[in-house]
Amino acid sequence: MSQFFLQQQKSAELNPFPHVIELACQKIQHIQFNSFALRQSSRLQIFYINEGRFEWIINGKAFTLYPGDTAVILPQQEFGSDKSFLDLGIISWIALAPLQFTVAGDLSLGTWSGLPKNETRSIGKLLSLNQVSVLSKLEAAGHILQCMQKEMAEQEIGYTVRVNQLIDELLITIVRHLTRQNNLQRDFPQSFMQLEQSLRSNLDHQWLVEEMAVMVGLGTTAFTEKVKNYTGFSPLHYLINIRIAEAIKLLKNSSKQVTDIALETGFYSSQHFSTTFKKLTGYTPRQFRTNNSKKI
Amino acid sequence: MDCIITIDIGTSAVRIFAFEMNGTAIGFAKGSYPTFHTEPIYSEQDPEQVFITVLYVLKNFLTEKINAKKYKVAAICFSAAMHSVLPVDKNGVPLGNAITWADNRGKQEADDLKKLPMAKTIYDATGTPIHPMSPLIKIAWIKRHDKERFSKTDKFIAIKNYIIQQLTGECVIDYSLASATGLFNIHKLQWDDDALAYAGISADKLPAAVPVFYSSLQLRREYQVSLGLPKKTKIIIGASDGCMATLGAGVWGEGKATITIEQSGAVRVAGNKVIRDSKQRFFNYLLTEGYYVSGGPTNNGGVIFEWFAKQFGVFNEAYGIDDSIHRLIKDAMQAPPGSDGLLFLPYLLGERAPLWNANARGAYFGINIKHEQKHFIRATLEGILYEIYSIGKILEEHRAFSTLSINGSFAAYPLWAQIIADMFGKPVSVNNSYDSIGTGALLLSQTEMGLYRNLEDAAKTVSLQASYEPNKNDHQVYMRYFSVFEKLSHKLKDEFEEIALLQNV
Numbered sequence: 001m002s003q004f005f006l007q008q009q010k011s012a013e014l015n016p017f018p019h020v021i022e023l024a025c026q027k028i029q030h031i032q033f034n035s036f037a038l039r040q041s042s043r044l045q046i047f048y049i050n051e052g053r054f055e056w057i058i059n060g061k062a063f064t065l066y067p068g069d070t071a072v073i074l075p076q077q078e079f080g081s082d083k084s085f086l087d088l089g090i091i092s093w094i095a096l097a098p099l100q101f102t103v104a105g106d107l108s109l110g111t112w113s114g115l116p117k118n119e120t121r122s123i124g125k126l127l128s129l130n131q132v133s134v135l136s137k138l139e140a141a142g143h144i145l146q147c148m149q150k151e152m153a154e155q156e157i158g159y160t161v162r163v164n165q166l167i168d169e170l171l172i173t174i175v176r177h178l179t180r181q182n183n184l185q186r187d188f189p190q191s192f193m194q195l196e197q198s199l200r201s202n203l204d205h206q207w208l209v210e211e212m213a214v215m216v217g218l219g220t221t222a223f224t225e226k227v228k229n230y231t232g233f234s235p236l237h238y239l240i241n242i243r244i245a246e247a248i249k250l251l252k253n254s255s256k257q258v259t260d261i262a263l264e265t266g267f268y269s270s271q272h273f274s275t276t277f278k279k280l281t282g283y284t285p286r287q288f289r290t291n292n293s294k295k296i
Numbered sequence: 297m298d299c300i301i302t303i304d305i306g307t308s309a310v311r312i313f314a315f316e317m318n319g320t321a322i323g324f325a326k327g328s329y330p331t332f333h334t335e336p337i338y339s340e341q342d343p344e345q346v347f348i349t350v351l352y353v354l355k356n357f358l359t360e361k362i363n364a365k366k367y368k369v370a371a372i373c374f375s376a377a378m379h380s381v382l383p384v385d386k387n388g389v390p391l392g393n394a395i396t397w398a399d400n401r402g403k404q405e406a407d408d409l410k411k412l413p414m415a416k417t418i419y420d421a422t423g424t425p426i427h428p429m430s431p432l433i434k435i436a437w438i439k440r441h442d443k444e445r446f447s448k449t450d451k452f453i454a455i456k457n458y459i460i461q462q463l464t465g466e467c468v469i470d471y472s473l474a475s476a477t478g479l480f481n482i483h484k485l486q487w488d489d490d491a492l493a494y495a496g497i498s499a500d501k502l503p504a505a506v507p508v509f510y511s512s513l514q515l516r517r518e519y520q521v522s523l524g525l526p527k528k529t530k531i532i533i534g535a536s537d538g539c540m541a542t543l544g545a546g547v548w549g550e551g552k553a554t555i556t557i558e559q560s561g562a563v564r565v566a567g568n569k570v571i572r573d574s575k576q577r578f579f580n581y582l583l584t585e586g587y588y589v590s591g592g593p594t595n596n597g598g599v600i601f602e603w604f605a606k607q608f609g610v611f612n613e614a615y616g617i618d619d620s621i622h623r624l625i626k627d628a629m630q631a632p633p634g635s636d637g638l639l640f641l642p643y644l645l646g647e648r649a650p651l652w653n654a655n656a657r658g659a660y661f662g663i664n665i666k667h668e669q670k671h672f673i674r675a676t677l678e679g680i681l682y683e684i685y686s687i688g689k690i691l692e693e694h695r696a697f698s699t700l701s702i703n704g705s706f707a708a709y710p711l712w713a714q715i716i717a718d719m720f721g722k723p724v725s726v727n728n729s730y731d732s733i734g735t736g737a738l739l740l741s742q743t744e745m746g747l748y749r750n751l752e753d754a755a756k757t758v759s760l761q762a763s764y765e766p767n768k769n770d771h772q773v774y775m776r777y778f779s780v781f782e783k784l785s786h787k788l789k790d791e792f793e794e795i796a797l798l799q800n801v
Binding site for chain 1 (some may be wrong): 309325326327328329330342344345347348349351352353355387388389518519521522523606611614615617
């Protein structure tokens with residue numbers, strides 16, 4: 001594999017790709033002190049280990065990476081080595097600047113990407129919730145990076161489209177691998193419990209079925225069917241159960257305003273909350289609160 | 297046309313059935329709720345989520361299957377999982393989550409009580425084995441370790457009581473569910489003074505106990521409206537799930553036993569006398585006044601075979617565990633009964649009856665160079681059923697039975713049913729009804745409404761199908777290996793302790 005290093009604003013090759021900050025393949029032959037200290041990443045970075053053994057710290061956790069491993073570093077995560085230098089070996093990487101990637105996982109890539117908005121959102125949510133930084137034995141990622149480099153070097157007809165497609169392909173490959181690695185695709189109740197926990201701790205997020213499905217490693221149709229079978233509810237109705245149950249607790253045990261409770265538990269307005277609540281329980285939230293604050 | 301609705305608030309889901317008055321099934325719906333394990337030995341549920349799930353499923357079910365088809369609800373009858381504890385304050389508001397039967401936080405409190413002479417008196421009076429599952433033990437734990445919650449608690453109720461209280465405003469507990477709290481004197485039908493003393497509470501901290509036929513409950517007006525049910529809809533409090541399943545299996549009187557295998561399992565008999573086991577291995581729960589369901593529960597039922605499938609099964613599609621289990625059962629048939637001498641102790645989750653040892657662990661024993669994968673599959677299955685047999689065998693020392701009925705999703709596999717017949721050396725029949733808990737609640741409702749003279753007559757109407765006859769040769773094979781299985785289970789007691797300590801569970 002040939003070495004190269006492209007950097008936005010320094011390499012003209014990247015002019016058609018303003019969202020690609022770096023694309024590189026480097027053979028590290030000498031230890032360079034202070035070249036790789038721990039610092040906060042500002043990009044979405046994906047590293048692939050071609051050769052060697054690397055000891056990195058990503059997001060507070062220490063990893064040893066071997067050939068075939070892929071590291072995913074999200075914006076605002078700390079990344080580097082506590083030795084402050086790169087170990088010897090060969091690595092490839094790409095650094096991307098998404099239009100937006102918040103700590104909460106709100107991801108939007110930009111018009112260059114062919115991924116639909118809702119799927120991009122799901123990818124962002126999954127990456128930020130899982131906080132899994134290293135995917136072991138993901139040779140496919142290395143292969144995609146290699147193709148990208150080849151496209152860049154040769155600039156054959158259609159290469160700009162192809163490179164962007166390859167970036168999408170890289171993200172899809174990583175996310176699919178991640179969900180499989182997480183869930184092992186065997187224990188649905190266990191995967192579902194993990195999803196439950198994510199739903200609960202992000203109750204005010206406007207969850208999409210696509211986002212939930214990707215977290216247990218299934219397509220939306222298979223996911224919806226599986227959840228219906230397992231819980232008796234569609235995914236969104238199951239989510240409403242959790243929202244109402246949490247809202248009931250807040251109505252009973254706190255003096256918070258109904259509007260605040262509505263927003264906190266993920267309803268988009270107090271009107272929406274009241275209607276849903278009354279349809280199910282026969283009480284408006286306010287009636288329910290009055291009814292339950294005196295001795296039964 | 298009139299109909300009867302049964303609502304079972306189970307361990308992981310609510311199951312609702314509707315029947316015409318003559319017992320013809322109309323429809324079914326279920327909705328599940330999660331169990332939280334904030335500590336490995338904790339097992340909790342959110343009472344509000346259980347309630348909202350019950351309400352949601354009931355509402356949809358009534359709208360789609362009942363009201364839309366012009367059925368009129370004549371009665372609603374409840375059953376529920378045993379042993380849950382939910383502390384509520386003076387306004388009836390839950391103080392945190394409910395603690396379910398599977399919670400083991402009270403291990404120390406149970407061990408402490410077992411050492412006292414009063415343990416036997418309490419067990420004899422209440423019918424509930426001294427074990428962390430028992431609400432008696434859980435309340436003692438809360439008093440000792442969660443003083444703030446204890447002091448705020450106005451009443452310790454069960455999840456079932458909470459749901460009924462939400463729907464009707466009335467907080468009462470039926471004799472059946474009360475009899476599984478370890479606090480209720482099953483002979484005198486009142487809270488037991490010794491048990492209350494050990495738990496550290498007075499009787500007014502518990503709901504009033506009422507007969508299982510109690511029906512002076514009325515839906516709150518708001519729910520009458522939102523559910524579309526008339527004011528006079530009869531609400532029958534009902535019994536525990538175990539007692540309902542036994543009634544629904546048609547087990548009444550001498551000579552019959554029933555085996556349930558879901559995730560966990562149980563062997564049960566019923567009669568008008570309690571079983572007095574000197575080693576306190578069996579429960580005696582009230583089905584109704586003067587009538588007891590006795591038996592032993594195992595932790596290690598279908599959940600163990602599922603564990604095996606997850607580790608070693610073939611998965612052709614994501615989460616395809618059912619398919620994987622089918623294949624394994626097919627493969628198990630390729631090995632002969634007795635698995636050529638490969639034995640499996642299924643105690644992966646510790647064990648209740650008959651060992652009552654939370655530190656028991658699993659083992660494969662007798663492996664030789666000729667054993668293949670199919671032997672391991674069959675041995676796993678046989679190990680689970682040897683354990684069921686071991687409960688039945690000791691139970692039979694107290695109460696003879698000549699026929700067995702089986703129910704539950706795992707027992708329904710023909711291979712499992714046949715092995716049970718062969719091990720016990722008795723004919724086994726499969727329950728005709730899809731769900732014996734629902735059937736039990738139906739029979740109880742029909743009796744309350746005067747369609748049967750009593751529960752005995754009602755139980756007689758349960759029909760059974762597909763009898764599996766025992767094979768004599770296979771019976772002998774199983775009995776030879778069972779003798780080793782039984783000895784191992786006891787012999788390894790010290791090693792179970794040692795390994796459990798090392799595993800730090």
